[in-house]
Amino acid sequence: MTTFLNPNEVVIAIRKASTENLLTHILESISGANPVFNVSKCGLGCSLSISYQVREVQLHLATPEIVVDTLNLDTTLQFQLSLDFSNLYDCLSSILPLPPRCLTLCIPFTNICATKCLDLGSIGLPVAIPLSFSLSGLYELKEEVVIDDDGQPYWHVYLQIDFITPLVLDVARTIQRICDAIASELPWPLSIVAGDLCSVFGQVFDVLENAINTLAVELTDLFFKATGGWVGIQLKFAPIYKLRQNAVPGTSNPAIPALINSLTSVINSANELDVRFLLMPAP
Amino acid sequence: MPNTPSVDPPIVTRDDARMLIHEAAFASVLAGMKKAFPQLFLYGSFNVPPSSQHDPISIPSPTGGVDVVINYRIDLDDFAVDLAPADITVGSFLDPFNLGPGNAAVYSQVTIDLAGNPVSAWQVRVTVQIWLECSISLGSDGWLNLQLLDASLHIDQVSNSSLIAALNHVVHDYLQTVLPQLRLPVTPLVTNQWMSISPTALLLQLDAADLSFKITVQ
Numbered sequence: 001m002t003t004f005l006n007p008n009e010v011v012i013a014i015r016k017a018s019t020e021n022l023l024t025h026i027l028e029s030i031s032g033a034n035p036v037f038n039v040s041k042c043g044l045g046c047s048l049s050i051s052y053q054v055r056e057v058q059l060h061l062a063t064p065e066i067v068v069d070t071l072n073l074d075t076t077l078q079f080q081l082s083l084d085f086s087n088l089y090d091c092l093s094s095i096l097p098l099p100p101r102c103l104t105l106c107i108p109f110t111n112i113c114a115t116k117c118l119d120l121g122s123i124g125l126p127v128a129i130p131l132s133f134s135l136s137g138l139y140e141l142k143e144e145v146v147i148d149d150d151g152q153p154y155w156h157v158y159l160q161i162d163f164i165t166p167l168v169l170d171v172a173r174t175i176q177r178i179c180d181a182i183a184s185e186l187p188w189p190l191s192i193v194a195g196d197l198c199s200v201f202g203q204v205f206d207v208l209e210n211a212i213n214t215l216a217v218e219l220t221d222l223f224f225k226a227t228g229g230w231v232g233i234q235l236k237f238a239p240i241y242k243l244r245q246n247a248v249p250g251t252s253n254p255a256i257p258a259l260i261n262s263l264t265s266v267i268n269s270a271n272e273l274d275v276r277f278l279l280m281p282a283p
Numbered sequence: 284m285p286n287t288p289s290v291d292p293p294i295v296t297r298d299d300a301r302m303l304i305h306e307a308a309f310a311s312v313l314a315g316m317k318k319a320f321p322q323l324f325l326y327g328s329f330n331v332p333p334s335s336q337h338d339p340i341s342i343p344s345p346t347g348g349v350d351v352v353i354n355y356r357i358d359l360d361d362f363a364v365d366l367a368p369a370d371i372t373v374g375s376f377l378d379p380f381n382l383g384p385g386n387a388a389v390y391s392q393v394t395i396d397l398a399g400n401p402v403s404a405w406q407v408r409v410t411v412q413i414w415l416e417c418s419i420s421l422g423s424d425g426w427l428n429l430q431l432l433d434a435s436l437h438i439d440q441v442s443n444s445s446l447i448a449a450l451n452h453v454v455h456d457y458l459q460t461v462l463p464q465l466r467l468p469v470t471p472l473v474t475n476q477w478m479s480i481s482p483t484a485l486l487l488q489l490d491a492a493d494l495s496f497k498i499t500v501q
Contacts, residue, residue, distance in 0.1 A: 004289055008307040008308050008311065011290050014299060015295045025478075025500050026477055257318045258311050258315045268294070281315070
C-alpha cells in the first residue's frame with residue numbers, strides 16, 4: 001500500500017550515509033558536567049558532580065534501529081568531602097556544654113568591645129573517580145514535548161537504548177585512566193613503576209572484566225529481551241535535536257507562530273532518517 | 284490519481300536529503316507571519332503602524348487645487364496556498380488558475396477601508412477575496428525567485444460579473460507591466476552547530492513543494 005503526504009504534513013528524509021555521519025558527529029560532541037548533590041550541615045559538607053564526554057563513536061543504521069557499534073563514554077565522579085571545625089564546634093556547643101570558641105573583652109564603663117574567635121581550621125578531601133562505559137547496542141529515536149529553560153515548549157528528540165551489547169563498566173579503560181592520573185602526579189622514576197604496576201593490575205582486572213561482562217550480558221538479556229522489547233532506557237537528558245513546538249522550524253527572533261503536531265522520527269525501511277510532523281496554524 | 288507525493292521509502296531521490304511540504308503547511312506559515320509581522324499585511328494612511336503608513340490619496344480638482352482627500356487602509360487576512368492541481372476553494376471562490384509546473388496560487392482576503400478627511404467624516408469598507416498566481420523557482424545561484432503573474436478578484440458586494448471581469452483584466456495588465464518579483468537567498472538555508480543545508484532543487488508537484496538538499500556536517 002502506498003502512503004501519501006497528508007494535509008499540513010511536512011516530511012524530511014535524510015539518506016543513510018548522511019544520517020550516520022550526522023549522528024556520529026552529534027554523539028561525539030556530547031560532553032558536559034552536572035552537579036548531583038551539594039549538602040552542608042554543621043560544618044560538614046559533601047558534594048558530588050559528574051562530568052562526561054563521549055570518546056569514540058561508530059554506528060550504522062539498520063531499520064528500525066540505530067546500531068551503535070562503538071560508543072565509549074568517559075565519566076568522572078568528583079566527590080568532595082569538607083569539614084569546617086569551627087562550624088562543627090559551634091554546632092556541637094549548642095548540644096554539649098563546651099567552653100565558648102569566641103571571647104569578647106570590653107573596656108569597663110565604655111561600649112568598646114573586641115571579640116576574638118579561635119579558628120579551628122578546616123579540611124577538604126576531593127576524590128575523583130573515573131568511570132568509563134561501553135554503550136554499544138541498539139538505539140531508537142523517541143520524542144516528547146518539554147518546556148525548556150526559556151519557558152517555551154520544544155519537541156525533544158532523544159535516543160532510547162533498546163539493547164546494550166555489553167552493559168558494563170569499561171574496567172580496562174577505567175584502570176588505564178586511573179593509572180594515567182597517578183603516573184602524571186608521580187616524579188620519575190616512580191611514574192615508570194606506576195606504569196608497570198598498572199599493567200599488572202590491568203591483566204588482573206581483564207579477567208574480572210570478562211566475568212563482569214558475562215554477568216552483565218545475561219542481566220541485559222533478562223532486562224531487555226525477557227520483557228519482549230517494551231523496556232528501554234530513555235536518554236532524555238541528552239536530546240539529539242530540539243524543535244520549538246509553537247513556531248515555524250528555522251525561525252527565531254522573532255519566531256513565526258505555528259503549531260507542530262504529531263512529530264515522529266524513525267529509521268525507515270530504506271535506512272533513512274525519516275522525520276514527519278504536521279505544521280498547523282497557531283491557535 | 285494520488286493528490287500528494289508518495290512518502291514510501293526510499294523518500295530521498297537525489298542529493299543528501301529531501302523535504303516534502305504540503306500546501307496547507309504554507310498557509311499555516313502565512314497565518315503565523317500575519318501574527319508575527321502584522322505590519323507586513325497592513326498598509327494605508329490611517330489606523331496602521333507607522334512603518335506601513337502612507338499619505339492619503341489626493342484627487343486634484345479640474346480647476347486646480349485638491350478636490351477630495353481619501354484615507355485608505357488595506358489589511359490582508361485569511362490565507363490559503365494551492366499548488367497544482369488547482370483544487371482549493373475558500374468560501375465559494377475556487378482557485379481560478381490553471382497552474383502549470385512551478386506555479387502556485389496564494390489566496391487572501393483583503394479588507395479595504397476608505398474614509399474621508401477627517402476619517403470620522405465618512406467610511407466605507409469593501410471586502411475583496413483574491414487569488415494571486417505566482418511562479419516559484421530555485422536559481423542555480425542559491426536564490427529563490429518568486430514572481431507575481433496574475434490575480435483574480437471576487438467582491439461579495441459586487442454582483443455584476445462584467446465589472447469583476449473588467450477589474451481582473453486591469454489587474455492582469457498592471458501585473459504584466461510591472462512584473463513584481465521577490466528574490467530570497469536560501470543557501471545555506473539552515474545552519475546550526477552541527478550542519479548546514481543547501482537546497483539544490485525545488486519542484487512544485489501534486490499539492491506539495493518538493494525540496495532536495497545537500498548537507499554539510501561541520
